[in-house]
Amino acid sequence: MKAKFLEFFFASLVVAVLASGCTSPRYPANAKLKTGLGPLVQAHRGGRAEYDDNALGGFEMCLSRGIKGFELDVRYTKDCVLVVMHDESLARTTTGEGNVEDTTFSDLCKLRLKKSSEQVPALSEVLMAMRGREDIFMEIEMKAGPSDFYTSYVLEDYCRRLNAMTKMLMKPGTYAFTCFNEKTLATMRKVDPDAPLGLIVGKPLEDAHIAKAKELGCCSVAPRVGTTKEMIEKAHEAGLTVCLWMCQDKETWDKCAAVGADRVTTDFPLKLSREVEVASAP
Numbered sequence: 001m002k003a004k005f006l007e008f009f010f011a012s013l014v015v016a017v018l019a020s021g022c023t024s025p026r027y028p029a030n031a032k033l034k035t036g037l038g039p040l041v042q043a044h045r046g047g048r049a050e051y052d053d054n055a056l057g058g059f060e061m062c063l064s065r066g067i068k069g070f071e072l073d074v075r076y077t078k079d080c081v082l083v084v085m086h087d088e089s090l091a092r093t094t095t096g097e098g099n100v101e102d103t104t105f106s107d108l109c110k111l112r113l114k115k116s117s118e119q120v121p122a123l124s125e126v127l128m129a130m131r132g133r134e135d136i137f138m139e140i141e142m143k144a145g146p147s148d149f150y151t152s153y154v155l156e157d158y159c160r161r162l163n164a165m166t167k168m169l170m171k172p173g174t175y176a177f178t179c180f181n182e183k184t185l186a187t188m189r190k191v192d193p194d195a196p197l198g199l200i201v202g203k204p205l206e207d208a209h210i211a212k213a214k215e216l217g218c219c220s221v222a223p224r225v226g227t228t229k230e231m232i233e234k235a236h237e238a239g240l241t242v243c244l245w246m247c248q249d250k251e252t253w254d255k256c257a258a259v260g261a262d263r264v265t266t267d268f269p270l271k272l273s274r275e276v277e278v279a280s281a282p
């Protein structure tokens with residue numbers, strides 16, 4: 001019931017924000033936050049290995065334990081409600097079947113996440129937990145791309161609503177919209193010329209990735225662990241911050257720090273941040 005009320009409330013406010021035409025900073029300052037003496041530790045899907053996959057409780061747990069970096073995934077439901085969910089299919093992480101985009105928000109609220117028994121959260125719920133915080137950074141991965149469901153019209157509507165809701169609830173400089181799909185990033189850029197964007201790539205960073213990120217007007221790029229120091233220096237020279245994934249232990253974090261990464265994404269944010277802080281203590 002709470003999730004349904006929040007979604008109705010924020011849907012009304014989003015209309016007002018869309019009408020206002022306000023913009024967001026293209027180069028978020030908090031993308032360069034640090035953990036200890038090196039890259040910021042980001043809780044992948046809210047720390048899915050230590051709590052659950054994209055569960056509200058996971059984000060709240062990490063916030064309460066001092067985690068400053070976050071990553072989550074956003075999809076549309078059948079009735080165009082923004083929800084936090086990685087997979088297209090409901091089967092792996094929830095008690096339901098079928099696909100998110102084929103399920104209404106009301107029906108989605110009847111399901112439970114398998115590990116935590118929580119509901120699949122509306123995006124508004126997670127952003128409310130972050131509301132007003134100026135000391136965090138969140139990568140909001142757009143899980144929308146050209147498909148039978150995400151037509152050009154629906155994709156643009158998705159980007160408009162996502163952009164409006166995030167600007168309404170998050171402080172400027174504390175987030176970026178990220179995606180593998182170039183058309184989705186270009187659509188968000190069309191919706192808001194100043195929206196902070198990040199290109200995700202499924203391999204170590206290459207020159208072509210930097211060129212594409214700049215072409216799309218991105219502020220950051222997220223390649224795989226294994227990216228060289230030389231390539232990260234090139235990205236920095238191009239004005240891009242770099243987030244490496246996946247970084248599951250202190251040894252990998254040290255390697256990421258050595259090559260100059262700005263952020264790392266991990267399924268174990270509490271464990272990794274604790275190990276980094278212990279090692280960084282005088």
